[in-house]
C-alpha cells in the first residue's frame with residue numbers, strides 16, 4: 053500500500069480539502085462513524101465543517117464520533133480537556149446529539165475498563181469509516197509516543213517531555229507543570245482498523261516527522277510510520293509540511 057500524498061498549498065487549503073473529504077463521506081452516508089483529533093492542526097477543518105453545516109446544510113444528526121485521546125485525570129469541563137475542545141470547536145455548533153460523541157473519560161475510576169469500553173463501542177458501531185489525525189513533531193499519532201507497538205490498543209500512557217513541552221507553548225497550557233503526565237489514547241492498532249485514515253500536517257515544524265513517517269522504515273521509533281501499510285491512508289500537507297518528503 054502506498055500512502056497518498058496530497059500537497060494542498062496553505063493551511064487553509066488543507067482545512068478545506070479535509071473538510072470536503074468528510075462531507076463527501078457523510079452526505080451520502082448519514083450514519084457514518086468518524087474518528088476525530090484535537091490539537092491546533094484540525095481546528096480549521098472543524099471551522100469549515102461548521103460552515104458547511106450552517107451554510108450548506110451538511111447534517112451530522114446520525115453521525116457517530118470517536119476521539120483519539122483525552123488527558124488522564126482532567127475533568128471533562130476543564131478548559132484544556134479534549135471533551136471541552138471538541139464541544140467548543142465542533143459539537144456545539146453542529147446537529148450531533150451528545151450521546152453519539154465518544155471521548156474517553158479522563159476521570160474514569162478504572163482506566164483499563166474505560167479503554168475496553170471505548171474499543172467495544174467502536175466495534176458495536178461497526179468500526180470507524182474515517183479517522184482524522186494530526187502528527188506530533190516526534191512522529192506520534194494520538195498519544196502513541198515513540199516506542200508504541202503497531203498493534204497497540206486503547207490504553208493509559210505516559211506523555212513524553214517533548215509532547216508536554218509542545219502542549220504548553222502557550223497554545224493550550226501556559227506552564228509545562230500544568231500539563232497532565234498521562235493520557236488515555238486509542239492505540240495504533242485501533243487507528244489502523246479505521247477503513248480510511250486522513251492525516252493532516254501543516255507548518256515546517258512537522259516536515260521532519262512527515263518525511264520520517266512516509267519515507268523512513270516502518271517501526272516504533274516513528275508511530276506514524278505504521279500507517280505506511282494501511283489500505284487507505286492519505287496525508288494532507290501544506291507546502292511547508294511537505295517540503296522535505298520525497
Ligand code: PGA
Nearest residue numbers: 091092093186187188194
Ligand atoms: P498539533 O498536534 O495539531 O497541536 O500540532 C498534533 C499532534 O500532536 O498530534
